[in-house]
Amino acid sequence: MPIETVPGPEKVRFDRVTKRFGDQTVLDGLDLAVAPGERVTLIGPSGSGKTTILRLLMTLERVTDGVVHVDGEPFSHMPSGPGGKLVPADERYLAPRRRRVGMVFQQFNLFPHLSVLANVTEAPRHVLGLDADEAAARARDLLGLVGLADKEDAHPTRLSGGQQQRVAIARALAMRPELLLLDEVTSALDPELVAEVLDVLRDVAAGTDITMLCVTHEMAFARDVSDRLLMFDRGRVLESGPPGKLLDAPEHERTREFLRSIR
């Protein structure tokens, strides 16, 4: 009999997750839980494993050890055989589950050969099976939300970085993800373009109940949208708490040091 997976209250749970690249241990027995609808921001020095956490959730990397759960179900692994023993998830198990997760990348990664509209409709049409009109209607709504209603026929390469990133946000949202991963989405932008992207994300945060996991160095933004900040150091959570507490009264010297370094 396969094991019963009780749908827990957690959207995401890392259960003693270890990730190694070669002999470098990036995550070391990490435990982490995120509640549905929660907005969590990961901060910490370069190389502390923030991106790796998001990439594990997007299935762009595989865990070395431990289990990642989403919606109370194993995600990095799947139950197999009569004992329900956990084995690494295969594509068939992952495909329907991965759809609940979306990601926005630092480098946008838009499809350069497709129009803005086609970028946004591609997955709804070919993953969710929407017809062309439904997908276009959904895409237009979202392009309106990110302030690019007039750019649907443009090619991404003709847009500014800020506009490209807003298309990428619309593209991710078009899949109606339950969990949205944002990895330094403004780090590649010219400073004057950062605000337009963060404003869109503030709207998304305010207007939806999507669970958000966010890596950013924009502390004002983190303070506004996050329920909780996690300070990472060497693959472990050094401290965590509501943004007010962690930013204004951090407990650890390393956190203070880090916050000073990014100001």
Next chain:
Amino acid sequence: MWDMDAARAALPVVLSGFGVTLLATVLGFAVAVAAGLGIALLGRSRSRWIALPVGALASFVRSTPVMVQLFAAWVLVPGLDALALGVLVLGLHYATYLSEVYRAGIDAVPKGQWEACTALSLPRRRVWRAVVLPQAVRKVLPSLGNYAISMFKETPFLSVIAVDEMVHEANAFGSTHFAYLESFTLAAAVFLIASWPTSLLVRRLEARLAH
């Protein structure tokens, strides 16, 4: 010396051969474009039982002369129409080059494109069809054009299996009328007239895609 009457008589013969040359090039290149893609994709198969033999066979074909392959096919596959056989052999020979061209194009598609596809949960097939191949092919379009031109210029090899392409016809005319100078000059001129503008076109395409 140049004999204008012989040249005048040779022209329609040479031109009718040019029709065959063109046909062989178009069909052969179609075979090469399709089979080359097949080889490139199979060569990237996750199964080593597919990838390794396909790769080995392709390098073997690539590194042996097309003339030898034409003779071999002629002997081994009797009864097939000479043009059809020639188109297949030339097409498959070029497919092994084009597979390398595709491979380079595919490798040039940034990792971020694949990752975006995963983030959107696009199925494998769709990733290739809608994202990777369109970008890869666009990058290698000029190379494909150059291979088409060089294939065009190699169609005279088909004369060894008696395909009545242009050089074969020029040669036949030359021997019956003892007018090799005229018939071969005309054939050369036709090759030049056809491939020179085409190569200019490819160069312009290259320049357009460069930025």
